[in-house]
Amino acid sequence: MDAMITAENLTKRYGNRAVVDDVSFTARPGRVTGFLGPNGAGKSTTMRMLTALTTPTAGRGTILGRTFRDLPNPGRHVGVLLDASAQHVGRTGRETLLLSAQLMGTGPHRVDEVLDVVGLTAREASARTRTYSLGMRQRLGLAHALLGEPEVLILDEPANGLDPAGIRWMRNLLRSFADGGGTVLLSSHLLLEVEAVADDLVIIGNGRILARGSTEELLATPGTQVRSTDDGALAGALTGAGHDVVRTGAGLSTSATTEEVGGLALAAAVVLTDLRPAASTGLEELFFDTTAQHGREEISA
Structure with missing residues (x-):
């Protein structure tokens, strides 16, 4: 059984x-x-x-x-x-x-x-x-x-x-x-x-x-946290592609996936220094x- x-x-x-x-x-x-x-x-x-x-x-x-x-x-x-x-x-x-x-x-x-x-x-x-x-x-x-x-x-x-x-x-x-x-x-x-x-x-x-x-799945937070050598240029590329972007003390938080961020950074010739999925929310x-x-x-x- x-x-x-x-x-x-x-x-x-x-x-x-x-x-x-x-x-x-x-x-x-x-x-x-x-x-x-x-x-x-x-x-x-x-x-x-x-x-x-x-x-x-x-x-x-x-x-x-x-x-x-x-x-x-x-x-x-x-x-x-x-x-x-x-x-x-x-x-x-x-x-x-x-x-x-x-x-x-x-x-x-x-x-x-x-x-x-x-x-x-x-x-x-x-x-x-x-x-x-x-x-x-x-x-x-x-x-x-x-x-x-x-x-x-x-x-x-x-x-x-x-x-x-x-x-x-x-x-x-x-x-x-x-x-x-x-x-x-x-x-x-x-x-x-x-x-x-x-x-x-x-x-x-x-x-x-x-x-x-x-x-x-339930605690996962969609989006990406990213830091680069030119956060301003990267933020412009992300918003230009229709993604939400928020500046944080550690760089940028965006609704884009890590793959999308990587592609846009490459196209904008911006070097990424940190790239990770957004931190999970807590159960509480x-x-x-x-x-x-x-x-x-x-x-x-």
Whole structure:
């Protein structure tokens, strides 16, 4: 089975209000897909529909080519962390994992393996989860997601409560999982961390897709930065050819491609001393530019 997540026209309405409205995207094997949007955008509802916790009003979500409900022993194929606080507070961390391991048929040895992977000590694993900090709950939730050795991870805000070292550890773990052929769908408000780990991005607002594509493509800025021995002459050649030109402290910024700049410089007998594509925009800038009209901070979805 191809370890792919596919949302096909997913829609969820409550009365006349569409919380998720015709959402379609694909998360592919070997890649981390960042799933972003302001509060109330519909991220959590979409993830809940993909994992059969919420029934779509319309559309379909599949994982490994099947709906979540149709997957045999789904925990062996899909690791899910949507709410780290949803744990039995009377059980220890180890008891929580042992029960799931028994249901999945993984054996108790896997419990020790995932506890080691997520960095929970034997003492911490033996404590009741009611005593856990948020960061420890996140680590236990991720241990549970990894327990069945899945091909797919669906994670909603997995870095909440982690300190900087924990966030870096999380990033490395997800990168390693994807590099091993796994599929990761990651929702997070930590935009710099998403930018550092995500291969693809899906941005939604008011329940609708606003942008999707590879991180490289979405963050790329068209145009060229250039410096020459005669920026004035080069600027004249560029504007004469119909390109936008802005003088910067480091030379010129232009809408022309690097090839077009090179050709015009050659024709104008201007020597180039620096020529490069325009610097990429950051994810934070892309996010706020894309979602500026779609923030609904007062609603949680």
